[in-house]
Amino acid sequence: MARAAKAEINLAALKENYLLAREVSGNKAVAIIKANAYGHGAVEVARYLSDTADAFGVACIEEAVELKEAGIEQPVALLEGFFEANELELVDRYQLITAVHSAWQVEAIEQASFQQPITVWVKFDSGMHRLGFDEQGFVDAIERLKALPQVGELVMMTHFACADEVEGDYTPTQIENFKRVSAAYDLPVCMANSAGTLQWPEAHGSWVRPGIMLYGADPMDLPTENGARLKTVMTLSSALIAIRELPVGEPIGYGRRFVTDKPTRVGVVAMGYADGYPRHAIDGTPVAVNGKMSRVIGKVSMDMMTVDLTDQPDAKIGDPVELWGEQVDVNKVAACADTIAYTLYTGITRRVPLVYKK
Numbered sequence: 001m002a003r004a005a006k007a008e009i010n011l012a013a014l015k016e017n018y019l020l021a022r023e024v025s026g027n028k029a030v031a032i033i034k035a036n037a038y039g040h041g042a043v044e045v046a047r048y049l050s051d052t053a054d055a056f057g058v059a060c061i062e063e064a065v066e067l068k069e070a071g072i073e074q075p076v077a078l079l080e081g082f083f084e085a086n087e088l089e090l091v092d093r094y095q096l097i098t099a100v101h102s103a104w105q106v107e108a109i110e111q112a113s114f115q116q117p118i119t120v121w122v123k124f125d126s127g128m129h130r131l132g133f134d135e136q137g138f139v140d141a142i143e144r145l146k147a148l149p150q151v152g153e154l155v156m157m158t159h160f161a162c163a164d165e166v167e168g169d170y171t172p173t174q175i176e177n178f179k180r181v182s183a184a185y186d187l188p189v190c191m192a193n194s195a196g197t198l199q200w201p202e203a204h205g206s207w208v209r210p211g212i213m214l215y216g217a218d219p220m221d222l223p224t225e226n227g228a229r230l231k232t233v234m235t236l237s238s239a240l241i242a243i244r245e246l247p248v249g250e251p252i253g254y255g256r257r258f259v260t261d262k263p264t265r266v267g268v269v270a271m272g273y274a275d276g277y278p279r280h281a282i283d284g285t286p287v288a289v290n291g292k293m294s295r296v297i298g299k300v301s302m303d304m305m306t307v308d309l310t311d312q313p314d315a316k317i318g319d320p321v322e323l324w325g326e327q328v329d330v331n332k333v334a335a336c337a338d339t340i341a342y343t344l345y346t347g348i349t350r351r352v353p354l355v356y357k358k
Contacts, residue, residue: 004239005271007348008355009040011048013231014214021197021210024226030077032211034059039345041354043070061087068094081105088112099123101131106141109150117152120145124181126174128161135181155188163195166222175203195219198226217330217341235325240317242268252306253298258283265309269321272303276348278337285336288322289315
């Protein structure tokens with residue numbers, strides 16, 4: 001392809017991150033590959049992890065069916081459960097794991113018939129107040145599902161609101177809430193997302209659910225020992241397509257946000273918000289040109305962005321530019337755009353080819 005923009009995916013690094021989740025938790029791990037594996041390509045990721053992963057997690061039935069139709073044999077968990085009762089036919093056909101978080105879902109399972117019992121993960125609202133049963137509803141759901149011949153294994157689960165806060169006090173509260181209601185049952189439990197896996201050992205339970213950590217982005221708000229072990233998976237890169245020499249006092253890009261305060265060498269990069277690079281990245285957002293750190297200057301436009309080459313007099317058209325990856329921390333780019341790594345990864349658009357390195 002003539003345009004240099006690409007996202008290189010280091011699958012070996014992704015597998016190392018998955019194995020780290022299993023190592024630190026000592027338990028089985030559901031590799032979360034919803035949202036097209038956070039922009040990394042769900043089918044390719046699942047195929048590469050197929051000899052290693054205990055299970056995969058997705059957000060909806062369409063994502064699950066895509067994996068099964070691609071030949072993925074591992075269990076696939078619907079993290080939000082089914083949205084309509086008629087989806088249970090597909091749950092049965094593909095033997096999917098389904099979460100249950102509402103009474104209507106329990107009723108739908110009671111009224112359904114399956115070729116063989118299905119696995120159900122029952123979600124307790126321990127304090128995030130998004131999905132999940134309250135305490136009495138959780139107990140009722142467990143008792144009703146336990147009595148059904150349609151249901152095989154039951155797993156108790158919850159989700160954390162603030163596990164990324166290393167010094168926070170809300171996660172211990174949620175853990176205690178969950179353990180209080182789950183103690184009455186001798187059933188497997190699943191509490192920890194990526195942050196819970198990396199930092200909260202008391203939340204490791206029987207299963208963990210690594211998501212963003214699989215892709216090498218540290219979710220924690222402060223440095224941690226385990227977070228430092230994560231390997232970069234995606235490197236978003238492109239190349240210089242033009243170079244300009246501007247005197248003092250010249251504006252660059254839409255809205256004239258950046259004005260040169262000294263003679264400035266400007267590089268134009270084939271990368272813009274139509275590729276998924278954040279439009280609101282501020283002046284000074286880090287990039288690397290020829291392996292040397294530089295910065296964004298001027299607003300990001302649809303197909304192009306401009307970077308400072310003043311300290312790189314030898315840079316030339318065609319030279320490589322890393323937008324995030326091995327050298328440029330995706331979390332720093334995200335912070336400069338007032339967002340998080342999740343949105344950058346999942347925002348990569350289809351015109352950026354994913355190039356897999358195994």
